[in-house]
Amino acid sequence: MSGATQRANRPWKTATLAGMASYLDxxxxxxxxxAIGGSYAGALGLDAGTIGALLGLQTLMFAAGALVGGRLGDRFGRRRIFSLSLVLYAAGIALLLIAASTGLLYLGVIAVGFAIGADLPVSLALINEEAPEGKKGRLVVYSGMLWLAGxxxxxxxxxxxxxxxxxGGRIMFAHLLGVAVIVLILRMTLRESAEWAAARQAVDTHVDTERVHFSRVGQLFRPPVLFAVVATGLYYASWNLGASTLGSFGTYLWTTLTGGGVAEFSQLTLLGLPVGFVAGLIFMRAIDRPSRNFWFVGGSILILVAWALPALLGPSRFTLVAVLLVSGLGNAFAGESIYKVWSQELVPTLLRSTSSGLTMAFTRVIAGLAAFGTPALAAANPRLLFALLFGFTLVATVIGLFWVPKLPKASQIEQPLVTGKSSTSNSESLRAEMS
Structure with missing residues (x-):
């Protein structure tokens, strides 16, 4: 195989191996x-409180991992952090696989939640930085397809x-352990991000000291980076309240509000996954073109319509199926897919995974806090619940349509050494050294 072919294939290899963080998440x-809520519950004597504590702790540890891993990825490199995080993930899954006591379950969810939180922002940064110009968005969206595949x-x-x-529960955890080990071995063949290495070198050697180096955490909280962090964080958190409610409480809402069965809802969920997958393929082709705005607007409208139906008509089989299928289609063109692209486009290299980790952590914490009151509100006033979710989705849509497009891209505010034409020879030499 020629060197040119190897270079052409490399971005997809990187996107697949780094994007497997989404699959494992x-x-x-x-x-x-x-497994914890069903397969293990009876045998290990897990009551409802313990199950809730375990699953909630895993979510909170994701937030902590995203904060820590994101910053370490900007400071010490993408490759090192996402390799260490995957080792921790495999160890945590192994604990859940062999767990015969509640103590091991707690250790397992702590390790898994922290590890996957640390992995995701770093992996997204590596995918973006190794992708060629004109295909960066496509490869970032591709990681979302791997999330669906998981x-x-x-x-x-x-x-x-x-x-x-x-x-059955142990077999399911064994599947994740096997995938994690294989991905870890294959990740060892990846090189460090040349864009990150060039940016790090520029800061460490004080190259072009008259320009601002976007590498210090404090710069996240000052313009122009602050606006990108706040906009992407608020967009993701507002949109995610609906998605996380459907993901965590979809079965509860279906059985409680419509009298439907658990298996019935699972079948409806499976029905929507192929639709989301096909729509994701379409968005992959559009994301790096001007037409992505058209698809984003369309996806946002679909999500708004989905949540408006139960808010206006009340919860029923029809409206909840509409939420599931219509929002699932809309989410392929908006929501997390576009957030991931914005989080890479708008933030400078040495703050990129720090910013992603911060906004991911903020989103998970908000979703976790909201989850405490969701069942009670659904039982007392379901229309109000859906009206609130519609309202938060509307806030996200306004941010995405009117604020984000006005923000400068990272390439406009970073120094030329990292993103401009003058960086070409330097980046190529770094790639040659790391290959």
Whole structure:
């Protein structure tokens, strides 16, 4: 294979191996919910309070991991941090796999939550930085496709072993452990981000000292970077309240408000996944083109319509199915997909994973706090719940349509050494050294 072909294939290899963080994230969330909430519950004597504490702790540890891992990734490099985080992930999954006591379950969810939180912002930064110009958004959106793939894999596996009790739960965790080990080995073949290395070198050697180096944490909280952090954080958190409610409490809302069955809701969820996958493929083709704004507007409108239906008409089988399917289609063109792209485009290199970690952590904490009151509000006043979710989605839409487009791109505010034409020879030499 020629050197040119190897270079052409490398961005997709990087995007796949780094993007598997999304696969392992969704896989861990769904597997933990099924295994801890079902397969392990009876055998290990887990009551409702313990199950809630375990799953909630995993979410909070994700937030902590995103904060810590994101900053370390900017300071010490993408490759080093996402390798260490995957080692911790594998160790945590192994604990959940062999757990015969509540103590091991707590250790496992702490390790897994922290590890995947640390991995995601660093992995996204590496995907963006290694992608060629004109394909950066496409490869970042591709990581979202791997998130869907993780859900599909776990749901299919659970349909086979879900009724096997503890053994079924252990098999599901074994699947994640096997994937994590394989990905870890293959990640060892990846090189460090040349863009990060060039930016780090510029700061460490005080190159072009008359220009501002965006590398200090304090610069996250000063213009122009502050506006990108606040806009992306508020957009992601506002949109995610609806998505996390549907993900965490969809089955509860379906069974409580419509009298439907658990298996019935799972089948409807599976029905929506292929639609989201196909829509994601379409968005991958559009994301680096001007037409992405058209798709973003369309996706945002679909999400608004989805949450407006139960708010106006009340919860029913029809309105909840509409929320599930219509918002699922809209989310392919808005929501987390576009947030991931913005978080890479708008923030300078040496603050990129720090910023992503901060906004991801903020979003998870907000979702976790909201989850405490969701069941009670759904039972007391479901229309109010859906009206609030519609309202937060509207806030996200306004931010995405009118604020984000006015923000400067990272390439406009970073020094030329990192992003401009003058960086070409320096980046190529760094790539050659690291290959």
């Amino acid at each position: 969704s896989g861990a969330l769904v597997t933990s919910g099924i 859900i599909v894999a776990v749901v299919v596996l659970s349909s086979i072993v879900g009724s096997w009790g503890v053994l």
